[in-house]
Amino acid sequence: MEYKYLTEKLRNKIDYYVNKYPVKEQAIIPSLHEILYEYRDIPHEAMEELSIYLKVPLNDIEGIVSFYDMFRHPKHGAKNHIRVCRNLPCHLGNYKNLLKMLEKLTGAKAGETSIDKNWYIELVECIGSCAIAPAFLINDDLYDGSKIKSEEDLKDILSKYV
Numbered sequence: 335m336e337y338k339y340l341t342e343k344l345r346n347k348i349d350y351y352v353n354k355y356p357v358k359e360q361a362i363i364p365s366l367h368e369i370l371y372e373y374r375d376i377p378h379e380a381m382e383e384l385s386i387y388l389k390v391p392l393n394d395i396e397g398i399v400s401f402y403d404m405f406r407h408p409k410h411g412a413k414n415h416i417r418v419c420r421n422l423p424c425h426l427g428n429y430k431n432l433l434k435m436l437e438k439l440t441g442a443k444a445g446e447t448s449i450d451k452n453w454y455i456e457l458v459e460c461i462g463s464c465a466i467a468p469a470f471l472i473n474d475d476l477y478d479g480s481k482i483k484s485e486e487d488l489k490d491i492l493s494k495y496v
Contacts, residue, residue: 339380340387344368348387358388362398366405371474376405403458404471412447412454414495416440417471419461424479427467432479433457435488436470452496 337345347368351361365388369380376399385392399405403417418424418433433444433455442448442455461476463469468479472495482488 335386337383337387339369339373339377340383341372344372345387348384352388359390359394361388362390362395363402366395366398370405402460402462403456404461404474410447410454410456411451412442413452414454415471415473416442416453416455417458417461418444418455418479419459419463419467419469420457421460421464423464423467424469427480429468429470429479432468432470432482432488435482435485439485439488439492 340348348361348365351364352358355361362384365384366376369376369384373380381395381399382392385395403419416436418429418436420429436455437443440448440453440455441450442453444455444457447454461469461471463476466476466478466480470477470479472491477491482491
């Protein structure tokens with residue numbers, strides 16, 4: 335089969351995961367990460383090709399993509415996409431305080447893009463990093479919200495993206 339989205343380079347990376355794990359389904363999530371790194375989102379056609387390549391049902395892949403917010407990139411028009419987890423561990427870790435600081439420093443509210451189009455903030459259900467709650471992502475970079483003690487700490491992180 336000829337693949338449009340699963341380039342030879344991507345297939346080589348996927349093969350690494352297929353050979354690394356004893357069950358081929360375990361290669362789905364790392365393969366989706368590779369697709370995400372390549373395209374900045376997960377095109378549906380890439381999911382279809384991955385299904386064929388791994389010989390797993392498309393529904394399995396679509397279920398993973400729809401569950402984990404890290405695989406979705408809404409059309410928000412901002413240069414940077416901040417995703418703040420609000421699931422139970424992050425709730426207990428006081429994600430709301432982190433969110434207030436992010437909103438103040440970026441000028442964007444949750445679910446909105448800042449006026450300068452630099453920031454979009456999204457509340458998400460899970461980014462798979464409960465050990466560092468409240469966890470958040472800026473684009474594809476994961477941050478430990480428990481280490482943010484002041485606005486200055488957060489300014490230092492945000493300055494990398496302006």
